[in-house]
Amino acid sequence: MKLDTIAVLGGGPGGLYAARLLKRSHPGAEVTVYEQGVPDKTFGFGVGLASRTQRNLRLADEESLDSIVAAAHGHEMSMRVGDSEVRLAHGELLAIGRATLLAVLQKHAEAAGVELRFGERRAVAELDADLVVAADGISSATRTELAGEFGPETAEGEGLYLWCGTDFALPRAIFTPVVTKHGTFVAHAYPYAADRSTFLIETDEKTWRRAGFDVSTHETPNGENDQPSLDYLQEAFAETLQGNRLIGNRTKWLRFRTIRCRHWHTRNVVLLGDAAHTAHYSIGSGTKLAMEDAIALDRAVLAAGTLDDALAAYEAERRPAVEHLQDIAERSMAWWDSFPDRLSMPVEQLMVAYMTRAGKVTVDRFAESAPQVAVPGLAAFGGVEAGEVPSPAAVTEWILDRPLASGGHQFPCRTAPEALRAAAGTLPVEISVRPWSPEAAELITGLPPAAAYWLTGPGDREATLDRLDVGERIRRATGALLVADVPAEFRAVAAGALASERVDLVAFTG
Structure with a gap:
């Protein structure tokens, strides 16, 4: 199958990686990434890469993975409840700053011959391309525009969470609860650079309301930080933070949205990553799923005789794996939503419960x-x-x-x-x-x-x-x-x- 033009909507990790792979497989094609943002501004902090994801990326494109690993930060994991802490040695856990990851993938996409066009928002109807890859994220405009064909469904979780960071490296990844006068907050935190760590903090709705965060959430405009929440949580997690500050980046309380679509492709348009599906952050990042989608899409397009066959093969290969992960993720999300109910367990037993929570281990x-x-x-x-x-x-x-x-x-x-x-x-x-x-x-x-x-x-x-x-x-x-x-x-x-x-x-x- 010959493709002359490929348009990728969204310059996140999934879109950039898909563009590079597709350009390498179709060197004669014109491959263009359209990203509404600019290169030096991005949302988020660190991105985790588990060992299995690293193996998949290495098989698909060893050169770009080597660059990612060189810029990443290795760490172990731990759980602390009160004064008790347990550690899990794991030599293959890596994290990398989202901005750093994007810079690496941008460099490798351009090296392959991909054209990157920043500050441009494009709709499917505006594009004249043989293949349109919609990697435009959880709030995908493409999915919304073609909702009648993709059939999206969204389910919100019960708990609330926010993303923030800090300007020092934790000694290891840590799961730890803090009980305040308003209720329990749980941090999932990990280092992703020599001087940076991600903090994801979650709580239940009753605690969120008792702490007044329903008010601060309502009063915080989109795109700005909920500073009252950051100040409160900085004090609550002062021990884990070792006196360092919490940093926001458009930080605001959210409910996790699990997105499923009845179809991932229509005509010459295919969804990739969070645009097609989401899975709760406690089992891995959307970045992992998006980049693995890109591998499957490239493989399907390379092997098929027609675009229809290629997109059907891509969905047939990826959907079972993604739906399996979504089932695991739902169990994991529910486990974390009810995490405070288990704090009477010794921390070692709690870690056993954590590792077996979704039936995967x-x-x-x-x-x-x-x-x-x-x-x-x-x-x-x-x-x-x-x-x-x-x-x-x-x-x-x-x-x-x-x-x-x-x-x-x-x-x-x-x-x-x-x-x-x-x-x-x-x-x-x-x-x-x-x-x-x-x-x-x-x-x-x-x-x-x-x-x-x-x-x-x-x-x-x-x-x-x-x-x-x-x-x-x-x-x-x-x-x-x-x-x-x-x-x-x-x-x-x-x-x-x-x-x-x-x-x-x-x-x-x-």
């Missing part, structure tokens, strides 16, 4: 990769000394074999006896709702009192994870014994839920 895998954290966390769950926790290969069965004392009853292991299902005081509850939905809240508030709730439902993986997440909500709301049916093939998932105190007992089905 099993407890045995975490025990193998980070025994210095997982072992004390599992010991806290089991009420034993760390030396009694077995090797990672035996952890799943060890968790299932832990005894439980609850409500005057003694259980020799965490597999529920079948007699409990029909016992007086046990209420069966079929779960067919998403755990963070209004319907789940209604279900929980409408439950009659019971000594034990036994959760049932479909046997697929997503439904099982939903059931375990709803179980945690019921368990914390009622204090009752929580049992969940889990297909036998998901024993490791069940073990992670038990060690994280999502449920008390499980019953294996199938």
Whole structure:
């Protein structure tokens, strides 16, 4: 397939990377990036690049990745609650300033022969190009203009968050809560340069209102900083900041928007990155998804005989992976929204809960990769000394074999006896709702009192994870014994839920 002209709307990382890859694959084509902003002004602070993303970028374009890595800042991660802190050594976690990343990608796009046109806003109707790549972000004008064809849907999260930064490098990435007189705020912070760190801070709506941030949000014009919030949070996180200031960049409280589209392409126009989809920041950045979209788009266009076939192949390849990540991201978002409810756990056990929160990492895998954290966390769950926790290969069965004392009853292991299902005081509850939905809240508030709730439902993986997440909500709301049916093939998932105190007992089905 021969392309003579390619127009890219949006000069963010995804758009620049797509332009470079497409120009390298179609050297005879005229490739132009239209960006409404100017090169030296950008929104945001640091961008994280996980090891898997780095591997994908290296396979697609080693030269540009080498430049990114050279300008990036490596770090480990940690979690601190009060005076207790745990660390996870990880040699492949990198972060880079957004402005620095853009400068690197701009240089490599131009080196490939891409024309960059800044300060220009273009609509699809104004362009005469064989292919139009709409990488124009979460507020995509292209997606809005062609909404009838793309079919976008937007869902807002319950919590609120804001992005800010500071002018010193944290020693490592850190997740840490601070309890103020108004409620709990949680920081996700990481260094991205020798003298810079990103701070993302989130809270629930009630705390946000009690602190007066509903007023400051309303009074802060778009494009300016919510200074009252920055001043408050700078004081609240003074220990983590080590006396340094919080810096804003159009910083204002937001609710995370999860965007899905029924279609990612129409005619010769294709959506890429946040224009097509978003996933909660707690599982990785939109930058990662956008650049990986660019790789898939370039590969599809290069291989196909017609543009229609190419765009269909791109969407067919990327949609399952993106939707899987969006499912994981929704679970992660809900976990962070309810993070303050777990602060009674020892921090090592809390880290186990964090790593297994979305079903992506099993407890045995975490025990193998980070025994210095997982072992004390599992010991806290089991009420034993760390030396009694077995090797990672035996952890799943060890968790299932832990005894439980609850409500005057003694259980020799965490597999529920079948007699409990029909016992007086046990209420069966079929779960067919998403755990963070209004319907789940209604279900929980409408439950009659019971000594034990036994959760049932479909046997697929997503439904099982939903059931375990709803179980945690019921368990914390009622204090009752929580049992969940889990297909036998998901024993490791069940073990992670038990060690994280999502449920008390499980019953294996199938």
